[in-house]
Amino acid sequence: MSQIPRFRRGFRFQWEPAQDCYVLLYPEGMVKLNGSAGAILNEVDGRQDVDAIVASLQQQFPEAGDLGPDVRAFLEDAEQQHWIDLS
Amino acid sequence: MTRADALPTSLNPNNAGPPLWLLAELTYRCPLQCPYCSNPLDFAQTEQELTTEQWISVLRQGREMGAAQLGFSGGEPLVRQDLPELIAEARKLGYYTNLITSGLGLTEARVVAFAEAGLDHIQVSFQASDPELNNAVAGSRKAFEQKLAMAKAVKAAGYPMVLNFVIHRHNIHQMPDIIDLCERLGADYVELATCQYYGWAFENREALMPSKAQLDQAEAEVNASRAGLQARGSAMKLIFVTPDYYEERPKACMNGWGNLFLTVAPDGTALPCHSARLLPIDFPNVKDLDLREIWYDSPGFNHYRGNEWMPEPCRSCDEKDKDFGGCRCQAYLLTGNADNADPVCSKSPHHERILAARRAADHATAGLQDLVYRNVRNSRLFFRG
Ligand code: SF4
Ligand code: SF4
Numbered sequence: 449m450s451q452i453p454r455f456r457r458g459f460r461f462q463w464e465p466a467q468d469c470y471v472l473l474y475p476e477g478m479v480k481l482n483g484s485a486g487a488i489l490n491e492v493d494g495r496q497d498v499d500a501i502v503a504s505l506q507q508q509f510p511e512a513g514d515l516g517p518d519v520r521a522f523l524e525d526a527e528q529q530h531w532i533d534l535s
Numbered sequence: 536m537t538r539a540d541a542l543p544t545s546l547n548p549n550n551a552g553p554p555l556w557l558l559a560e561l562t563y564r565c566p567l568q569c570p571y572c573s574n575p576l577d578f579a580q581t582e583q584e585l586t587t588e589q590w591i592s593v594l595r596q597g598r599e600m601g602a603a604q605l606g607f608s609g610g611e612p613l614v615r616q617d618l619p620e621l622i623a624e625a626r627k628l629g630y631y632t633n634l635i636t637s638g639l640g641l642t643e644a645r646v647v648a649f650a651e652a653g654l655d656h657i658q659v660s661f662q663a664s665d666p667e668l669n670n671a672v673a674g675s676r677k678a679f680e681q682k683l684a685m686a687k688a689v690k691a692a693g694y695p696m697v698l699n700f701v702i703h704r705h706n707i708h709q710m711p712d713i714i715d716l717c718e719r720l721g722a723d724y725v726e727l728a729t730c731q732y733y734g735w736a737f738e739n740r741e742a743l744m745p746s747k748a749q750l751d752q753a754e755a756e757v758n759a760s761r762a763g764l765q766a767r768g769s770a771m772k773l774i775f776v777t778p779d780y781y782e783e784r785p786k787a788c789m790n791g792w793g794n795l796f797l798t799v800a801p802d803g804t805a806l807p808c809h810s811a812r813l814l815p816i817d818f819p820n821v822k823d824l825d826l827r828e829i830w831y832d833s834p835g836f837n838h839y840r841g842n843e844w845m846p847e848p849c850r851s852c853d854e855k856d857k858d859f860g861g862c863r864c865q866a867y868l869l870t871g872n873a874d875n876a877d878p879v880c881s882k883s884p885h886h887e888r889i890l891a892a893r894r895a896a897d898h899a900t901a902g903l904q905d906l907v908y909r910n911v912r913n914s915r916l917f918f919r920g
Pocket of ligand 2: 784785848849850852853854855856858859860861876877880881882883
């Protein structure tokens with residue numbers, strides 16, 4: 449079964465109009481996300497598993513070729529940064 | 536969208552970006568007496584605190600301008616009875632809200648109520664890893680026990696947990712114990728912040744500043760702990776802020792003057808950093824001007840933007856875009872002129888002041904009894920004169 453990513457407690461993902469990008473907020477800190485990081489994390493809702501996230505992104509960016517490896521690598525990286533849990 | 540388009544009514548002469556961090560110092564009142572407190576020496580002189588409505592207006596304006604991180608601090612913010620209301624408003628506006636507290640005045644019920652109001656994070660500060668030293672530094676007999684209980688309550692309520700320890704020569708030997716304590720409490724982040732010498736800490740510098748040998752040992756211990764945590768797969772992060780007095784280049788203070796950080800003091804004075812009040816500069820008040828004018832157009836906030844103001848050696852230095860000449864408060868406290876290069880810099884003609892402080896730290900004998908504690912009585916001494 450594929451894993452379901454969730455934001456760790458204390459991490460909040462939101463769109464910031466003033467910065468014109470998605471950001472990840474955590475205790476006394478903030479990461480500005482680039483377009484692809486923002487698009488991937490925007491799919492993290494605690495329900496969709498990794499396969500569903502890849503499928504959804506594939507649908508949003510049909511021209512982009514196979515997104516699977518990049519999305520998986522990014523999510524693993526995000527887990528290592530302790531932004532999300534993969535369970 | 537360019538910044539200029541976003542600000543049709545603003546002159547914004549230095550093309551400054553928005554304040555992304557807002558620090559709301561709700562009050563200077565505090566039950567503790569930490570001798571390194573960053574509040575102004577004459578805090579007891581401060582007039583009336585802003586009302587609830589005035590704070591809410593500050594929060595709204597800040598958020599509209601783009602602030603995303605919000606800190607409630609002080610003093611001890613818990614003494615404000617309207618805190619739950621301010622938290623709820625902040626959350627509604629979309630801030631990530633941080634409560635920076637000593638833990639005194641906190642109860643389990645308040646911890647839970649704040650979570651319901653939408654508080655994202657509570658940072659509890661400690662003075663040491665054991666009750667005797669903690670309470671001696673805090674100037675309060677029951678502080679440690681209360682802090683422990685509240686750290687546990689914060690954890691139990693599911694908040695991310697940040698524990699903060701201000702480090703100085705009297706507790707720097709406790710690094711391994713401090714880190715152990717934090718791991719037992721289940722902290723996510725541990726801030727080991729050596730004193731920055733402004734405000735009360737500057738008055739007490741000789742009695743607070745660790746020696747180079749103490750610092751080296753502490754760094755080695757922190758690195759060893761970090762390796763241990765990683766090997767055990769622990770997610771606890773250690774953030775060790777070393778004193779810039781042992782550097783040869785200054786820190787890029789606040790990421791640049793009036794660049795990201797906006798502090799509002801209890802009486803509504805707006806500042807580019809929480810210690811800037813000590814500078815001989817007129818800072819605007821949120822009671823008189825709206826936040827946008829304050830941030831983009833006021834002389835106080837534009838004073839040290841850009842680098843036109845710099846004298847030598849910064850003016851012709853190729854590192855000036857990296858560190859902005861360092862900290863204005865430090866320049867002022869150590870050289871008498873806030874325009875000067877931060878004397879931490881080895882190119883500063885006043886660097887000798889830093890070297891002298893290092894030498895003094897090697898031979899310092901001052902104990903806790905020699906510290907000037909931060910309380911109303913001592914504060915009055917600083918403005919009676
Ligand atoms: S540093 Fe200590 S005395 Fe100052 S506000 Fe914080 S807890 Fe109170
Ligand atoms: S001379 Fe000024 S700009 Fe250059 S490194 Fe020193 S403080 Fe920074």
